[in-house]
């Protein structure tokens with residue numbers, strides 16, 4: 001069999017395409033055909049192209065070629081992404097800046113000018129690669145995200161979306177660095193996990209009920225983030241999970257509600273005393289749905305969080321038996337699942353923590369203004385809930401926790417306000 005030299009073969013075909021203007025002919029010779037318009041999701045030219053770009057572009061190219069073969073007039077428009085984090089990070093590094101605040105000090109306009117200069121650094125490499133991999137795209141008339149025409153188009157689109165009532169303000173819970181003042185992408189979060197040993201807390205949430213079966217009874221819950229406790233507004237239980245009411249070993253004539261599947265784990269951790277099968281059987285068993293709607297005493301007094309729906313037990317579908325007590329302490333603004341549950345239940349969206357990672361002014365218990373993730377602050381929180389009779393036990397817990405890759409600060413899961421487009425409402429039309 002004859003040896004085939006693939007690179008030579010490819011170059012021969014590329015030359016043929018170029019010399020005969022094949023790409024432009026697929027458009028110019030089909031004036032009457034139906035358009036199929038492709039805008040490339042624009043690459044950033046301040047970095048070298050990599051093999052992953054080749055892969056993504058193969059998919060893009062295949063779809064367009066397929067449409068061409070089906071008789072469409074396929075217009076392929078190139079673009080350059082000149083905005084966003086990749087550009088800013090590169091310039092930050094170059095100028096030795098480490099935070100949003102330092103950029104502001106340096107001057108936003110000056111910083112933007114540096115960014116603008118940097119975005120064309122590897123344009124030539126990109127063009128060479130584009131040509132060599134045989135990716136057909138009109139690079140002579142690209143859209144560039146920093147040009148006023150492009151920006152105005154985006155504004156025009158947003159206005160249209162607003163007029164249709166599809167633009168709305170909401171929160172999104174993000175891994176957030178309170179020192180840098182910025183949310184982190186999942187890629188960035190993945191770079192900063194560290195094993196930490198810290199105090200987690202098992203807590204009593206004392207039930208308020210006139211029903212005799214809930215007198216002198218608390219629901220036991222667990223948290224690894226004591227700083228979220230002032231923001232607690234709900235407890236989540238699995239409606240189909242079996243719960244059991246057992247005696248509180250640390251408080252006479254008192255009872256604790258715990259998910260039955262979690263008991264073994266709690267025995268092993270030494271949180272509660274082992275119970276014999278016989279003994280366990282003698283205590284009341286019930287499904288989580290029975291607990292839904294029960295009210296409990298708030299741990300902290302936060303007037304903004306007091307509504308008719310607050311400080312209640314809600315059913316949820318994210319409860320597991322792998323850790324904790326099968327009851328999840330819910331602080332609406334500090335966890336994605338918490339936020340979703342809060343939205344469904346109509347719970348207040350109020351921050352007890354500032355964007356600087358400190359407790360808000362006016363928070364009771366001497367917590368106002370304190371750095372929330374500081375070990376000293378956690379000690380104060382622990383002693384406060386101990387004074388109030390709600391601390392059941394501290395437990396030293398080892399787990400992976402994310403830190404900011406830039407400044408090593410512990411990240412907080414934090415609800416940040418933002419604008420959203422209600423895509424779900426138009427999904428059906430888009431898929432037809």
Ligand SMILES: [Zn+2]
Nearest residue numbers: 177180404407
């Ligand atoms: Zn940071």
